[in-house]
Amino acid sequence: xxxxxxxxxxxxxxxxxxxxxxxxxxxxxxxxxxxxxxxxxxxxxxxxxxxxxxxxxxxxxxxxxxxxxxxxxxxxxxxxxxxxxxxxxxxxxxxxxxxxxxxxxxxxxxxxxx
Amino acid sequence: xxxxxxxxxxxxxxxxxxxxxxxxxxxxxxxxxxxxxxxxxxxxxxxxxxxxxxxxxxxxxxxxxxxxxxxxxxxxxxxxxxxxxxxxxxxxxxxxxxxxxxxxxxxxxxxxxxxxxx
Numbered sequence: 001x002x003x004x005x006x007x008x009x010x011x012x013x014x015x016x017x018x019x020x021x022x023x024x025x026x027x028x029x030x031x032x033x034x035x036x037x038x039x040x041x042x043x044x045x046x047x048x049x050x051x052x053x054x055x056x057x058x059x060x061x062x063x064x065x066x067x068x069x070x071x072x073x074x075x076x077x078x079x080x081x082x083x084x085x086x087x088x089x090x091x092x093x094x095x096x097x098x099x100x101x102x103x104x105x106x107x108x109x110x111x112x113x114x
Numbered sequence: 115x116x117x118x119x120x121x122x123x124x125x126x127x128x129x130x131x132x133x134x135x136x137x138x139x140x141x142x143x144x145x146x147x148x149x150x151x152x153x154x155x156x157x158x159x160x161x162x163x164x165x166x167x168x169x170x171x172x173x174x175x176x177x178x179x180x181x182x183x184x185x186x187x188x189x190x191x192x193x194x195x196x197x198x199x200x201x202x203x204x205x206x207x208x209x210x211x212x213x214x215x216x217x218x219x220x221x222x223x224x225x226x227x228x229x230x231x232x
Contacts, residue, residue, distance in 0.1 A: 042222030092220075102161060107157070
């Protein structure tokens with residue numbers, strides 16, 4: 001049972017570089033999310049998607065872009081990395097509905113911008 | 115917008131004893147979901163327990179139970195017979211029900227660090 005898989009797990013970026021965090025899920029979930037967690041804080045929503053071809057901004061979208069071309073994949077793109085984007089990034093997915101509403105998280109991606 | 119508050123940044127408990135973690139939230143919605151997530155040092159987010167607001171009965175999962183007070187907007191987690199493996203960050207989270215065009219987004223509290231002393 002793979003669940004939600006994120007890559008890479010660790011990455012160091014230089015200021016101004018760009019990169020893509022990959023996320024894939026094998027549970028056929030419609031909904032996918034990207035969260036960031038800063039030290040000592042809870043998770044904040046960056047972007048989310050309710051299905052292939054549909055994405056929307058969360059609480060902290062600036063500096064990021066996403067796409068959702070398939071149900072399985074939801075990559076997060078960082079353009080022009082800044083030190084403020086140093087954080088742990090979590091991808092998550094869920095199946096909508098009253099019963100199937102548990103959100104499953106990936107193991108996190110540690111990103112440092114120097 | 116909904117908010118979740120965990121006012122205690124840290125707590126400690128002796129192994130085998132009981133500890134209660136507090137959480138309050140603010141919402142104008144009548145139907146919603148509440149969750150407690152555990153985050154060990156590995157940083158993985160692990161669902162501990164969930165509560166549907168329309169259910170009056172408090173949720174229970176083995177040694178974990180909640181005290182859900184809807185009128186007071188309070189959602190505390192009780193851990194009985196604490197074990198060393200319970201040491202982690204604990205996050206309270208709120209989620210709105212599915213609405214037209216909605217997404218079931220989670221709103222998290224800032225978390226609380228639980229230490230379990232042997």
